[in-house]
Amino acid sequence: MLDFLKKLLPTTFKDWLRPFKMKLVDNPKKRKLFLHMQRKHQELLHQIKGKEKIKVVFLAIHKSVWKVDPVFQKMLNDPFFEPVILVCPYTVYGEERMKQDMQECYEYFKEKGYPLLSSYHAEEQRWITLEEIQPDIVFFTNPHNLTRKEYYEDAYLNYLSCYAGYGMPISKYENYQAQFNQVFHNAIWKIFVQTVEMVENYKNISQRGRVGIELVGDCLVEQLRGTRFDQSTWKNAKQKIKIIYAPHHTIEDNKIFSISTFLENAFFIKEIALKYKDDIYWSFKPHPLLKEKLLIHPDWGKQRTEDYYGFWTEFESSQVDEGEYIDLFKNSDAMILDSSSFLGEYLFVDKPILYLLKKDSLNYFSSFGHKCLSVSSQALGNKEIENFIVQLLNDTDVNQHKRRVLIDDYDRSLSYKIDTSTRILKILKQ
Template identity: 30%
Template sequence: MIIDNNPVMMGQDEIIRLATELAEAVDNNWLVDGEKAAGYTYAHLVAMFFATGSMEDGNKLYNYCYDAAIRCGKSNIDKRLRDGQKIKVAFLPISAAEWPAERIYKMLRDDDRFLPVVVPVPIIGRTKEERGKTYSQTYKYFEENGYNVEHVYDPDTEEITGWEDIGGVPDVVIHVTPWYLDMVKNYQIINLPFSVLNVYISYGLTVGNSQTGRFDELCMYNKEFMNLCWRVYTETKTDYEEFIRYEALGGKNVRNSGYIKMDYFYDEHSYTEKDIRNMWGIPENRDANGYKKVIIAPHFSVGDTNVLSFSTFDKNMYFYIYLAKKYKDSISFVFKPHPNLRNGLVKHGYMKSIDEYEAYLDEFRRLPNARVQEEGSYLELFDTSDAMIDDSISFVGEYLYTGKPMLFLERPEQRFNELGKKIIDAHYKVKGTDYYGIDTFLEDVVLAGNDTRKAIRQRVYEEELDYAGINGIKASDYIYNDIANALLG
């Protein structure tokens, strides 16, 4: 099958038809019959979510239907256990750069009751070139790092294979992005049968908001995707409280586990000089310890038409090249763009093509004190860095786990949700067009060490983000224990 590159929203007629079918099935108790239940997918539950959204007491009806669907998944798990079979678990990443679930994958892999597999999924609504590059980089990352990984997409022919070609539909799917309409249709949550239990582990902290102030409510805490999941593991107490406040399910499927990706920073790590040189651009004849190390991390949301407008990259992209040249003897830079930046620049006309973006990256790559990291884990990069310059949303919270200084680049359209408001003031801030302010951060904070906001960052971290300190357990342990205990008893 050739990939369909066009994202499709569910139409009104389809919503009515599918919601009616599900209501009939629930009323007649058909979902307790395995054969009859097999004809129902999460598209039916999405339709019911939309259909009940404007009803008086609609949440009660939706919850009733949701509970019936979840019972199908649990019944399937129970049957497999009675038959002595392993629980098949599939992870669906779209980008190695956004992969948060290494630790939980390994814990399930080491438990002989589970059979985990990673299925990298291509994204749609992109050019063939961008889709192919992201998919190839992502698949390569998992293959080279020893994961049990399935290859389902050919970037040259655009052929995509489905579940039936890789061993069948799993029992549990662990999603690491809520943006299911950006995924190829074969692997979207709405096409999974009710026999599957869906889990969501976030790839980033939710700190941004739209200018209307309702993004976090409509596109995160009460997004239809969240209301389909058996489990949603959230990163902070503030997030958990927002789910309870907004979600149609009232947060009953949400667990405040902490941010699994950040488990990395609760452990001690050591790096050889070879490790440092592999990550950072250090001239061969220079001492790696003689260079400060700064990450440049632009968001993708250039232009004025994004729901979340954070990126200032169109205003300062070439200033970064200038800085890398200016500090060639004292600072090593890694350019760490959001995976969607290349698409955003071309879509909004700031670059003519993907080739122009690649030429920009090559300018960085040619500098002796600079590197580019597009995909793969960035946790080691964070850990070995000295500072960050960014306008990327999730990193506002994530970088606080390092305890190191960040310069956040502002633009008038930026908005933050409740969590974001609590943590943004822990950072240094200048306008994205304030080249002098950016340079001063490097001179005064990074090189001279005048870090006046260190104590503020520590306080905010302890109050809002230190989930292991609050829960007494790492997020990966929390999630593994919760899944295993809930499914296996």
């Protein structure tokens, strides 16, 4: 009956009611859950106190958003920890996509030789439970409800759970509620964050306040700043300038979060690739959700989508990259993008950036996001895109000094000298 009445209410009235519901109903519930989980966490800590080895289960959904590799590797080399990866299903786009993602994710970690489990037991045709694995700590790599209840709600409500943000905090939407004040954020044990701004956001927005929020920096940035990398990630680039084109997936026309310019820029970028094929080699690095959304888009569909992706696969001066990207970034010369997290990550590669804007993109940027934009070139149309290309061909990096000042400021804000992954392990041991 209540759901029926909700449907009858005008959308504008529901929008007007939402802040009151959040303040008077939702937030008190989250605060109550937080206090309950604080007591539960103490009980769980008491249970593992004195154990010689701590079993940590990392819940992985997409290989492309695995950004805690340094933490996992350090745990492998530390006798105090027993880390294992559990590949979980991505349930948003149906069973066929779910199986494909799980298989790709499983093979990715298998090639690394990591301790590994699939959440689906094929022989018995059932989903395994965390209770069977018996973790002491569960490590989330994504805060959103994208998988089965066993590997999301059941996990953070019943185990000591940790989360390290899967991207630099560039974006802002829904008054930060989805980013800092989900039930997930208030129930989890430890949250490892990348910036001082994030600490303040948890303090002011979530119902947990500052409790359990640890400023550690970013694991992926730690990898990007390493000295070793594999140059073979660029297959046939030879002596050409190497540019990454990284479009975001938010092609839907909504008021929640819509930063993608792919529908506006996709074919002009293709024209640019053809025009400068003798001088520039491209990596097409789309968000993993973009293709699925294009397949069901009324103006795209299967044929147009496959043709577009096929161009970047088959073109003599390009390649498609949909997986790990540390070495790809480090050995590139520039990036053209409208992805939010990549803007913050690529900053630390210290190479030219062109961010593709649309009319209301700036509404979706956090304070740190605006800082990153201020040290990047920006484009609202084709002319600015080609101007950026010409600058690269002339070996001109107009934002280099400003970019390095921002990097130095960020480093000072962390106020410690050890790696992000080392700090995370130190906090867990304490």
